[in-house]
Amino acid sequence: MHRDVKDIAKQMRVDIIEMLAAAGSGHPGGSLSACDILAVLYFEKMNVDPSNPEDPDRDRLVLAKGHAAPALYAALAEKGFFPRKDLITLRKSSSYLQGHPNMNIIPGVDMSTGSLGQGLSVANGMALAGRLDARDYYVYCVMGDGEIQEGQVWEAAMSAAHYGLDHLIAFVDHNHLQIDGNNDEVMTVNPIEDKFRAFGWHVLTIDGHDYDAISDAVETAKATKGKPTLIVAETVKGKGVSFMENQVGWHGVAPNAEQAEKALAELRA
Amino acid sequence: MNSATREAFGKALAKVGATNPDIVSLDADLSCTTKSAIFAKAFPDRFFNMGIAEADLMATAAGLATCGKIPFASTFAVFATCRALDQIRNSICYPMLNVKVVGTHAGPSCGEDGGSHQAVEDIAIMRSLPHMVVVVPADDVEAEKVVAAAAEYIGPMYLRFARLASPTVHDEDYDFDLFRGEVMRDGNGVAIIACGMMVPRALDAAEQLAAEGINARVVNMHTIKPIDEDLVEACARECGKIVTIEEASYVGGLGSAVCEVVAERCPVPVKRIGMPDIFGKSGPGAELLDEFGLSAEHIIEVVKSF
Numbered sequence A: 001m002h003r004d005v006k007d008i009a010k011q012m013r014v015d016i017i018e019m020l021a022a023a024g025s026g027h028p029g030g031s032l033s034a035c036d037i038l039a040v041l042y043f044e045k046m047n048v049d050p051s052n053p054e055d056p057d058r059d060r061l062v063l064a065k066g067h068a069a070p071a072l073y074a075a076l077a078e079k080g081f082f083p084r085k086d087l088i089t090l091r092k093s094s095s096y097l098q099g100h101p102n103m104n105i106i107p108g109v110d111m112s113t114g115s116l117g118q119g120l121s122v123a124n125g126m127a128l129a130g131r132l133d134a135r136d137y138y139v140y141c142v143m144g145d146g147e148i149q150e151g152q153v154w155e156a157a158m159s160a161a162h163y164g165l166d167h168l169i170a171f172v173d174h175n176h177l178q179i180d181g182n183n184d185e186v187m188t189v190n191p192i193e194d195k196f197r198a199f200g201w202h203v204l205t206i207d208g209h210d211y212d213a214i215s216d217a218v219e220t221a222k223a224t225k226g227k228p229t230l231i232v233a234e235t236v237k238g239k240g241v242s243f244m245e246n247q248v249g250w251h252g253v254a255p256n257a258e259q260a261e262k263a264l265a266e267l268r269a
Numbered sequence B: 001m002n003s004a005t006r007e008a009f010g011k012a013l014a015k016v017g018a019t020n021p022d023i024v025s026l027d028a029d030l031s032c033t034t035k036s037a038i039f040a041k042a043f044p045d046r047f048f049n050m051g052i053a054e055a056d057l058m059a060t061a062a063g064l065a066t067c068g069k070i071p072f073a074s075t076f077a078v079f080a081t082c083r084a085l086d087q088i089r090n091s092i093c094y095p096m097l098n099v100k101v102v103g104t105h106a107g108p109s110c111g112e113d114g115g116s117h118q119a120v121e122d123i124a125i126m127r128s129l130p131h132m133v134v135v136v137p138a139d140d141v142e143a144e145k146v147v148a149a150a151a152e153y154i155g156p157m158y159l160r161f162a163r164l165a166s167p168t169v170h171d172e173d174y175d176f177d178l179f180r181g182e183v184m185r186d187g188n189g190v191a192i193i194a195c196g197m198m199v200p201r202a203l204d205a206a207e208q209l210a211a212e213g214i215n216a217r218v219v220n221m222h223t224i225k226p227i228d229e230d231l232v233e234a235c236a237r238e239c240g241k242i243v244t245i246e247e248a249s250y251v252g253g254l255g256s257a258v259c260e261v262v263a264e265r266c267p268v269p270v271k272r273i274g275m276p277d278i279f280g281k282s283g284p285g286a287e288l289l290d291e292f293g294l295s296a297e298h299i300i301e302v303v304k305s306f
Ligand SMILES: Cc1ncc(C[n+]2csc(CCOP(=O)(O)OP(=O)(O)O)c2C)c(N)n1
Pocket: A029, A030, A031, A033, A065, A067, A114, A115, A116, A117, A143, A144, A145, A146, A147, A148, A173, A175, A177, A178, A179, A237, A251
């Protein structure tokens, strides 16, 4: 049923590995874990049009965990916001494809991110603007599970609930890892669901690699009125590349040529 | 007349809000005293109290700006520029979003609340951010014009307002130009370049100096970034020496900005008056200004010390 999205997500993973290998730096783990979420959002859910990227009625996405930029760029290129051939220029001084999303120079990027913890507030602002203008767009925000250690996330969690932002749909890419190790070893974030519920959110937990589950959760979120929805997506960091899966070491290191070849062989199989 | 610039800000925001429906206001539980409450009362649907959460305040404003709103995000200057600096940097200036960061109660004239509340570093910090425009109006009349200009200008801005009432030195029909400093008194013996409520003090000092035969030029440099370089150069060329005065640290603010231009374009002696790399303290604002040397008397002393 979700054949298209499945194929697209597969292509996105290939793109991510090729981009990172060509760049020689970047973040494979969190790009691969967020891939399926972004694929469903951009190819099944979001009302966005590459020929009219500034449409005020479009849905918006804030990639709060900006280091997963390769996954976002892969989706945007596939969607047609810019040429696919540009992807391999990622992180080069001659390229517009910055290491972290830049809304001013990259078509389709709704907000510049990179400093973790700010994206949810920005998404709230977008949702408030939509309400002021009586527009019906949805604002998606994708956060990391380590990212939610930032105090500002909880400020924003409070204000999204306070203002009853039901056109805000946030994800936590719950891959259980950050840079220095397992989330709860570094700084306990669990139970994420209870915390957001206590803040006044509608909370769902799903398998973040199950296309139907992601899709259904978004529909449930849209049907929920008067409060924001958080979708805790249980994911695997490095998903799709066997030697990267659940390996903290693959957070912020690019594969070398040999590793990339191996990864691509697995992904294309 | 003779009211605090924060008061003028609140009234002006409500005024521009009446004609421009894109203007929105956000505050962090200080609207009663930053005076954004005046806007809130007039336009409750376009006002958002974010609670005591300055980081969220700035980044929410950024989100509103991405959708075409013109947010004025207000709180005390010290919290706006220090607590929420990363948000101003990464969510407002880096993406060049049209957010007006409003810092009130700036400088020692903030008074009794003491050093924890008196921003002395805000001008320097904001000035160092790419894309940021930094404005410090001299009085209530100018503050109103600054708010109107901020609503028109597209891009990040830092507006610095004071808690303490101060003398009005402008006529209502004063022709304000955001990017041009204002020569308020001509002279060529020395140039006194001031901003904020130091402008009336500079005018006072010039008056007294005139009685002693020293002809001081007084410049109101309301916009510290981008600074009116041509005017600074003209002051250096035509007056030969410059005194700067600001109600902020003399590290990195107006004085530093003037020195940078003078050093590059027309080197002449410059003396900076400001908070001498110290924090403020409790006391009545007006008294503190005098105690910290932010006074006409001190300007006169410095002018004579060249
Ligand atoms: C404010 C801030 N502090 C630190 C960093 C450096 N940093 C980049 S990624 C990362 C770990 C993020 O972990 P998580 O949110 O779990 O992301 P994921 O596992 O999805 O990659 C850190 C600390 C940053 N980008 N921003």
